[in-house]
Amino acid sequence: MIAADGEAEEEGFYSYSSQDSRELSEDDLEKLKKQTTVNDFKKNKLEIEARRNWDKFYHRNKDNFFKDRNWSSEDLxxxxxxxxxxxxxxxxxxxxxxxxxxxxxxxxxxxxxxxxAFDFSANAVKLLEKRAEELKLEVETSVIDLSLENVQNPFSQQVDLATLIFVLSAIHPEKHKIAAENMRNFVKMSGSIVVRDYGINDHAMIRFGRESRISDRFYVRQDGTRAYYFDLEELSKIFENCGFRCESKEYLHRLTINHKKGLKVPRIFVQARFVREK
Incomplete structure (x- = not known):
């Protein structure tokens, strides 16, 4: 199964950043040609059941699937x-x-x-709340769907810093602008949003087989969850058109190494910081 944030399969990696994604090999191009698009009925079903599929994911995997992102403090x-x-x-x-x-x-x-913290999976939020209680941490939580129009902020205040880590890619690309507009309600003026997500030509994008493509760079996994692969300029424009200034942006190139399987896999992610100006 393709890991939903690209981290579950890693044993080690070499990384660097640039303003360009990677060029595809002949083999990559052939694999893309063999990909086929799901029918309209399934597309609609996946959109309707998006929340249900993530709830099922967290019910099945609990908090055992993703690793804690211990890189986060130094990166921020x-x-x-x-x-x-x-x-x-x-x-x-x-x-x-x-x-x-x-x-x-x-x-x-x-x-x-x-x-x-918020998520649109109630099961995920319950698991977070349980861990916070065990650690005696105070966390204001809510169940929120960023893809809905005019989402209001239920929290006690707007924040200085928000992160969207492998979140937008799970939302239908036609609703990315709605999600960015909604984030303005959570972040105070001059506050920041840090985004990290999948980048165009990532190995995971090439791996999808027949009847997995929903639309250009938008795919469905076997468990019904979805993934979109961003162009860096495209990501920047989404937020710039919603009142944010792009402070920095880059492609993160990672050569993920699995020593047991003898694999070297080229992963591509996008990363950017946006500052609210309006």
Whole structure:
């Protein structure tokens, strides 16, 4: 199964960043040609059952599928060098939190954070709340679907920093603008959103087989969850058109190495920081 954030299969990797994705090989191009599109009935069914499929995913896997993102604190310090994580009480939101694989390792390194989290899977939020209770952490939580229009902020305040880590890719591309507009309600003026997600020409995109493509760069996995693969300029324009300034953007290139299987897999992710201006 293709890991939903590309981390479950890693044993080690070599990485660098650039402003360009990777060029596809002849073999890659042949694999893309063999991909076929799902029928309209299935497309509609997947959209209608998007929340249900993620609820089933978390009911089945609990908090055992994804690894905690222990890279997160150092990455955020590099991406947001102007934020004083050491002494300031920063209001932080993990948007599309899942079971909190970003939030929990982050607060262990940056204990001054004031924590907020939401996901559109009620099962995921329950698992996060249970772990927070066990760790005696205060986290304001909610069940929210970013793809719905005019989503209001149920929390006690807007935040200084929000992250969208492998979240937008699970949303239909026609609703990416709606999701970005909704995020304005959660982030205060001059606050930041850090996005990391799948990039165009990622190995996982090439791996999809027949009857997996929903539309251009948008695919369905075997469990019914979906994944979109972003062009960097496209991602930037989505947020710029919704009142954000792009502070930084890059493709992250990772050569994921599985020593047991003797595999070297080229992964491509997009990463960007957006600052709210309107």
């Amino acid at each position: 310090k590099i991406i947001c060098p102007d934020l004083n994580f050491a002494t300031s009480s920063i209001a932080y939101l993990e948007a599309g939190c899942g079971v909190g694989n970003m939030l929990f390792p982050l607060v262990s390194e940056l204990p001054n954070l004031k924590l907020f």
